[in-house]
Structure formats: structure tokens, C-alpha cells
Amino acid sequence: MQKLFLAVDRFNTRIGHFFAxxxxxxxxxxxWEVFSRxxxxxxxxxxxxxxxxxxxxxxxxxxxxxLAANGHVRGDILYGFFSPRTQAFFDLTLYIVFFIPGxxxxxxxxxxxxxxxxxxxxxxxxxxxxxxxxxxxxxxPVAGVLLMLQGAxxxxxxxxxxxxxxxxxxxxxxxxxxxxxxKAMVRHHEEDIEAHSH
Numbered sequence: 001m002q003k004l005f006l007a008v009d010r011f012n013t014r015i016g017h018f019f020a021x022x023x024x025x026x027x028x029x030x031x032w033e034v035f036s037r038x039x040x041x042x043x044x045x046x047x048x049x050x051x052x053x054x055x056x057x058x059x060x061x062x063x064x065x066x067l068a069a070n071g072h073v074r075g076d077i078l079y080g081f082f083s084p085r086t087q088a089f090f091d092l093t094l095y096i097v098f099f100i101p102g103x104x105x106x107x108x109x110x111x112x113x114x115x116x117x118x119x120x121x122x123x124x125x126x127x128x129x130x131x132x133x134x135x136x137x138x139x140x141p142v143a144g145v146l147l148m149l150q151g152a153x154x155x156x157x158x159x160x161x162x163x164x165x166x167x168x169x170x171x172x173x174x175x176x177x178x179x180x181x182x183k184a185m186v187r188h189h190e191e192d193i194e195a196h197s198h
Contacts, residue, residue, distance in 0.1 A: 010173035016065020088161035110140030
């Protein structure tokens with residue numbers, strides 16, 4: 001079962017890493033638009049719509065990746081003091097009561113929403129000749145399906161933890177910088193240099 005967990009983690013991590021490149025595209029687009037607007041006096045009316053679509057796509061497609069990395073916000077004040085079995089019990093309860101119904105609703109509504117948009121080849125109404133937004137709306141049900149897939153793995157992880165008392169291993173990925181840990185490493189490195197210089 002661990003191989004299945006890690007395979008789904010890897011799949012959603014790769015998708016998250018791929019869509020993270022939208023940050024670069026979004027930054028380039030905004031930079032170009034500011035330069036074009038203020039230096040060249042040639043603003044692009046579609047730029048605002050595309051910025052929203054890039055950011056929305058990034059946000060939606062990062063959901064399953066964040067779940068795979070166990071990075072969603074939770075009330076860690078008490079949760080961290082619980083035993084793994086108690087954590088798994090609460091997580092499983094919350095997945096069943098809130099997550100599954102919420103994601104099913106997201107996929108169902110997103111599918112209808114995207115289908116209607118494709119049917120009329122919907123364009124943005126923010127500007128006179130707005131860009132097409134039906135491809136962007138298709139991201140909603142796709143992101144929901146990926147979240148449901150990762151959620152199913154998280155539910156299975158909870159069940160394994162309830163049985164064994166330990167959380168199954170996760171796929172490793174980049175983590176936030178722990179400033180105190182970084183300072184300790186630098187301090188340790190400086191002490192090594194001083195010790196070797198004497």
C-alpha cells in the first residue's frame with residue numbers, strides 16, 4: 001500500500017511543480033504589462049484577465065500537491081500534542097464529514113460550470129474583446145479530481161495509522177527554510193573553520 005501512497009504523492013507533486021512555473025509566467029506578464037503601459041503607453045486590455053487566469057490555475061492546481069505535502073493549514077496548537085492515532089481519528093473524521101462532500105460538490109459544479117462555458121465558447125466580459133475563459137474553467141473539475149485522488153490516499157493513510165499507530169511515510173519534497181536551523185548550521189560551520197585555523 002505504501003507504493004500506492006508514494007505513487008499518488010509523486011504524481012501530484014509533479015503536477016504541482018509543473019504548474020508552479022506559472023509564477024514565472026505571471027511575473028513576466030505583469031512586468032511586461034507595466035513596462036508596456038507606462039514606458040510605451042500601449043496597455044493590453046486582455047492582460048488583467050490573463051493574470052487572473054494564471055493565478056487561478058496556479059491556485060487550483062496546487063491544491064492536491066499541497067495535500068500530498070501535508071501543507072494545508074490546520075489547528076496545530078492542539079493537534080501536534082495528540083498521538084498519531086488520535087490525529088488520524090480526527091483527520092479521518094474531517095475527511096469524511098467535510099472534505100469528501102466539499103470536493104464532490106467542487107467537481108460536480110465545476111463540471112457543469114466548465115461545460116456551460118465550453119458550450120457558448122465563453123469570453124471574459126471584463127474587457128470589450130476579452131480572452132476565452134472556457135479553458136480556464138475546465139481547470140476547476142480537473143483540480144477537484146486530483147484533490148479527490150490525493151484525499152483518497154490521505155484517508156487510507158489515516159486508516160493505516162489507526163491500525164499501526166504510526167503515520168505512513170510521505171514523498172519528500174522541498175520544505176520551508178527553518179531560520180533557526182539555518183543559523184545553527186552556519187554557527188556550526190563557523191566553529192569548524194575556527195577550530196581548523198588554530
